[in-house]
Amino acid sequence: MKKYSALTLIMALGICISQAAAPRGGKENExxxxxxxxxxxxxxxxxxxxxxxxxxxxxxxHKYADELAAVYQRRAYNFAKNQQLQQAMQDxxxxxxxxxxxxxxxxxxxAVEMKLRDYDKALADYSELIKLKPNEVxxxxxxxxxxxxxxDVQNSMADTEKVLKQDPNNQDAKTRKQRxxxxxAERMPLTPPPRASSPKASPPxxxxx
Numbered sequence: 001m002k003k004y005s006a007l008t009l010i011m012a013l014g015i016c017i018s019q020a021a022a023p024r025g026g027k028e029n030e031x032x033x034x035x036x037x038x039x040x041x042x043x044x045x046x047x048x049x050x051x052x053x054x055x056x057x058x059x060x061x062h063k064y065a066d067e068l069a070a071v072y073q074r075r076a077y078n079f080a081k082n083q084q085l086q087q088a089m090q091d092x093x094x095x096x097x098x099x100x101x102x103x104x105x106x107x108x109x110x111a112v113e114m115k116l117r118d119y120d121k122a123l124a125d126y127s128e129l130i131k132l133k134p135n136e137v138x139x140x141x142x143x144x145x146x147x148x149x150x151x152d153v154q155n156s157m158a159d160t161e162k163v164l165k166q167d168p169n170n171q172d173a174k175t176r177k178q179r180x181x182x183x184x185a186e187r188m189p190l191t192p193p194p195r196a197s198s199p200k201a202s203p204p205x206x207x208x209x
Contacts, residue, residue: 031060047075069098103132
């Protein structure tokens with residue numbers, strides 16, 4: 001998963017900093033001040049404080065929502081790295097509420113769901129990723145894998161074929177296709193033998209006088 005640095009967040013707030021000197025209303029000035037405090041907290045790795053401050057700033061002025069989503073992502077990453085997976089899930093979910101079209105957040109949350117073996121949720125996130133980036137082979141490969149784990153051979157094969165259409169030499173997809181073909185072959189019913197017609201009774205042999 002991609003880690004977001006404090007510098008990235010500070011740069012994202014650069015516009016707000018440059019505008020701080022401009023005449024503003026009281027609420028807008030307060031929101032800017034709180035957002036800058038949140039960015040400073042993120043820089044100092046105090047992500048709990050950063051989330052609280054940026055959430056407060058966002059409540060006052062929604063333009064800080066992007067920065068709040070970025071800090072949620074960073075805190076989720078740290079939670080996941082420390083195996084605090086449920087907390088990571090919560091933060092990724094909060095980030096998605098703010099940035100529902102950012103594929104990176106779905107991908108990172110799906111990675112946590114895979115660790116939790118929550119395949120239904122991971123499947124939903126990869127399906128959303130494929131809607132956002134339909135030609136991304138990596139997402140199709142992961143969804144095909146999840147379908148295979150769930151024993152949904154047909155959907156797994158469909159995604160595998162899509163991968164191979166775009167990347168014929170993709171080794172994961174080639175190997176999976178072999179496994180899926182074997183599973184399909186094992187599930188095929190045996191061909192029944194042809195029905196034989198009932199043999200006609202032979203006439204009794206003539207007795208020798």
